[in-house]
Amino acid sequence: MLNIRNYQDIDFSGVQMLMNRSNEFDSFSWPLLREKLYGDPDWNPSRTWIAELDDQIVGFMLGVTRNIRGTNYGYIKLMGVEPSVRRKKIATQLFSTLESQFIQEGMNIFRIYDVPLNYYMPGIDPRYTPAICFAQKMGFTHFGDSVNMQVDLNDRDWEVSPQLEQLKKEDISIYRATVEDKPELFGFISTEWALWQNELEMAYRSKPVSIHIARYKGKIKAFSAYDGNNQGTGWFGPMGTHPDLRGKGIGTLLLYLCLNDIKKQGLKTATIPWVAPISFYSHYANAKIDRVFWRFEKKLTNV
Numbered sequence: 001m002l003n004i005r006n007y008q009d010i011d012f013s014g015v016q017m018l019m020n021r022s023n024e025f026d027s028f029s030w031p032l033l034r035e036k037l038y039g040d041p042d043w044n045p046s047r048t049w050i051a052e053l054d055d056q057i058v059g060f061m062l063g064v065t066r067n068i069r070g071t072n073y074g075y076i077k078l079m080g081v082e083p084s085v086r087r088k089k090i091a092t093q094l095f096s097t098l099e100s101q102f103i104q105e106g107m108n109i110f111r112i113y114d115v116p117l118n119y120y121m122p123g124i125d126p127r128y129t130p131a132i133c134f135a136q137k138m139g140f141t142h143f144g145d146s147v148n149m150q151v152d153l154n155d156r157d158w159e160v161s162p163q164l165e166q167l168k169k170e171d172i173s174i175y176r177a178t179v180e181d182k183p184e185l186f187g188f189i190s191t192e193w194a195l196w197q198n199e200l201e202m203a204y205r206s207k208p209v210s211i212h213i214a215r216y217k218g219k220i221k222a223f224s225a226y227d228g229n230n231q232g233t234g235w236f237g238p239m240g241t242h243p244d245l246r247g248k249g250i251g252t253l254l255l256y257l258c259l260n261d262i263k264k265q266g267l268k269t270a271t272i273p274w275v276a277p278i279s280f281y282s283h284y285a286n287a288k289i290d291r292v293f294w295r296f297e298k299k300l301t302n303v
Ligand SMILES: CC(C)(COP(=O)(O)OP(=O)(O)OC[C@H]1O[C@@H](n2cnc3c(N)ncnc32)[C@H](O)[C@@H]1OP(=O)(O)O)[C@@H](O)C(=O)NCCC(=O)NCCS
Pocket: 022, 023, 024, 079, 080, 081, 082, 085, 086, 087, 088, 089, 090, 091, 092, 093, 113, 123, 124, 125, 128, 129, 130, 131, 132, 133, 134, 135, 137
């Protein structure tokens, strides 16, 4: 008999095994899955659902919420059903439970996977065709795509020390962010890029801090980071340059500093996730589109 209940800490390894068995294009290490659950700024086991069949975990659905510019979003952040018990409405039952909860909590929009602040992938990889069919059946509409790009770190040398020396003559200093820089950096992103705060918080917890900043005439005008999400996988971003400093190649140098660090971690590739400026990364880092994701949305209220 199927039992739908809330996640408890003791379920962690069962969920990890289930996610690895059910998501054939992905892999969930212990630290990565812990980050997705316990590292989420909205982590709440009461929105995290387990389907149990004869005391075995056979289904998992992680729900999280965000308020973005006044709109309440509910998300499925991760899901999986044991391959041997598919097409038995297990995901449907998990979904109905989560959807009712989101409606009760006043969520306006329901989305799948593309969760700002902390996410695994920015949408559903369409190779997970059953998940696409499932989203459609549950009443979601495909509203856009997102892409991840991949950089081959052995493609070239990412060393930029000579360029950094040159820039000092223009009163531009680029260096690894320190704790002392944190208040100014968070002030810098607070207007346009407030949604990146969580990733920078995470990057500040890395050792060494996985953020590089550029100061122009003493003021922070650009930054780049990695390991702010999906830590340990070579996850680049976020990155931003103030208009005052655009066009000087600063973004490229900041990108290379991060790629160099990721390479030094022993990784062969870096991921540039949820990319908007595809041509920038293609041109400067020979990054290739590696995965495509479909974004789905279901309106729960009339906003
Ligand atoms: C997506 C997934 C969670 C669905 O779980 P499930 O318990 O088998 O789903 P349900 O039985 O509740 O299916 C509900 C509906 O989804 C659709 N659906 C599910 N699997 C389908 C498939 N293989 N082909 C076509 N439609 C499918 C159907 O419309 C189905 O309703 P129906 O059986 O009445 O036709 C499961 O296939 C899975 O774990 N996939 C791998 C993990 C994954 O894709 N995660 C997302 C990665 S981005």
